Structures are given as C-alpha cells and as structure tokens.
Amino acid sequence: MAHKKTHEDLLYIFKEVVMKEKIKNFAKQVGADDIGVTAVADYRSPRSPDIAKLFPEARSIVVLAFRELSNCESLSPQIAMNGRLDLMAFLRASNYRMTRFLETELNSRAMAVPATFPMEMSRETKGLVADVSLRHAAVAAGLGVLGRNNLVYHPRFKNKVIFSAVLTDLELETDLLLQDNLCTGCNFCVESCPAEALNEKGKTDVIKCVRVLEPYGLGANIRFWTKLVDASPEEKKTMLKDIEYWRLYHVLQMGFQYMCFNCMKACPAA
Numbered sequence: 001m002a003h004k005k006t007h008e009d010l011l012y013i014f015k016e017v018v019m020k021e022k023i024k025n026f027a028k029q030v031g032a033d034d035i036g037v038t039a040v041a042d043y044r045s046p047r048s049p050d051i052a053k054l055f056p057e058a059r060s061i062v063v064l065a066f067r068e069l070s071n072c073e074s075l076s077p078q079i080a081m082n083g084r085l086d087l088m089a090f091l092r093a094s095n096y097r098m099t100r101f102l103e104t105e106l107n108s109r110a111m112a113v114p115a116t117f118p119m120e121m122s123r124e125t126k127g128l129v130a131d132v133s134l135r136h137a138a139v140a141a142g143l144g145v146l147g148r149n150n151l152v153y154h155p156r157f158k159n160k161v162i163f164s165a166v167l168t169d170l171e172l173e174t175d176l177l178l179q180d181n182l183c184t185g186c187n188f189c190v191e192s193c194p195a196e197a198l199n200e201k202g203k204t205d206v207i208k209c210v211r212v213l214e215p216y217g218l219g220a221n222i223r224f225w226t227k228l229v230d231a232s233p234e235e236k237k238t239m240l241k242d243i244e245y246w247r248l249y250h251v252l253q254m255g256f257q258y259m260c261f262n263c264m265k266a267c268p269a270a
Helices: 007-029 077-104 136-138 188-192 206-213 217-232 233-241 242-256
Strands: 034-039 060-067 110-114 120-122 127-129 161-166
Touching: 007 034, 007 077, 034 136, 060 077, 060 136, 060 206, 077 110, 077 161, 206 217, 217 233, 217 242, 233 242
Parallel strands: none
Antiparallel strands: 034 060, 060 161, 110 161, 120 127
16 A cells, blocks of 8 residues: 655655755756756766765765856867867856855755866876766756767757756656667767777776877876976987977966867767
8 A cells, every 4th residue: 555645755755855846946047957856875986986985974965067068079179178178167156056056045065076186096096086077967867868978968958968967955856767769889989089999888997088089188298298207308308308398388378178079069869
C-alpha cells in the first residue's frame, strides 16, 4: 500500500518546488543559458574527491550552463582563446552572484565551484584534477549526456557548452536525467583530434590531449629551462630569441591558454 502523504509532506514538497523555481529564475537573470540541480548523493565522479571532503554539509549541486560562442571555431588560436576568456569572466561573475543569492536570499550555506583554475595539481594526481567534475555534475543534473568526445552534449547547445556549479546545504530534488542519445557516434571528433587522445572509447588520454591543448604549459616550461641551464652562452642567446620562448613568456603572463578546440568544432551536430 502506497504511503499517503501528510500535510507536512505536501507543504515540504511545495516549498522545495518554489525554492527551485526561484533558483532557476535567478540563474536566467545572471545570464546562465540553462540550469540543472542534482542531489549530492546522485553525483558520481571517477577522479574528483568526495563532496563531503570539500563541504560536509553540502546536500545539492546547482549547475549552470553557458553556451560557447563561435570564437572556438576560429582558425586563429588568439581569437578562439579570447572567446573562452570572455566566457570564463562572465561565467565566474554569474556563478558568484548565484552563490550570493543562495546565501543571502535563501538563507543557505553555499560554495562556488571554479569552472577551471585553480585545480589540484600534484605528482599524486598526475596532472590537474577538479574538485568537482562539472561534466559529471551536469549529466547528473539532467543538462546533457556524455558524447564520444567525452564532452557533455546539451539538447540545444550540443557540445559547445561549459558549466559552473554551486554547492549548497539546501535539500533539493535531482532533476530528471536526460535520456536522449544526442551523440551519433560518427567519430568525427576522434578523427580530427591532432593528439589522438580520443582513440579509446569512453576515455580521454589527458597527457596526449594537454600536449596539444596547452603546448606551452608546465611540461614545455620545464623542458625549456632545463635545456637553457645546460646550454652554452651562444645557445642561450639563440634560445631567448626563439619564438618558443616568446610564447612561453606570453603564457606565463596571461595564464593557461587553450590552443585546440577540435573536439568541439569538428562535431557535425554542434
């Protein structure tokens, strides 16, 4: 026999529905293109730490989706990266406003999750590991499914979308999972990957990817400076005039730069 809902149960459900509606309406006000919610208990990530280690009282994850603009399709890495930098600045501001809204208007405790950096980076993690996997949080919140390129496919924006999130102690029901298979498995993303990082289905070879995605990152810096230390005075002069050093210097001044968007722009569905 089904349990009959009491007046208190119905009141609690009503309050939760109203609260989620307030959160979703505010997300639109701050510029998010879509929003989903998942209970912490429904979130799974193969590499990121347990949410309880970040915020023991967290009960829900509010996930915001932001559409990637056409910059990522440019043949110029500068134009492509500029689009990403603009989006990240907009996303951070929107995420901060959502966090403030949850705390000041809904009387909850809330913590913003960075969309990219900073992340944990150590020998133990063998590279960068996000505190919260935004891809898996987005899937758990019903915002998309993982495609062949291991990016989230959104019903409207396909794989040209990035996410931010806020952890909150509010008890919110998980949104319905997306059941549609948006990825056709055409393998265009696999074939267009210059790093051959997508050859194994369901897995991205992060090391291969990063070498192309961030050719002037930490590894390039270590190799350059190690070589410079052992070089002769004439070789040092040549190295410091080389375009490689100029690009390394540029990255050191600006921070991480992405030089490849092929897995996104190769998708015929996007």
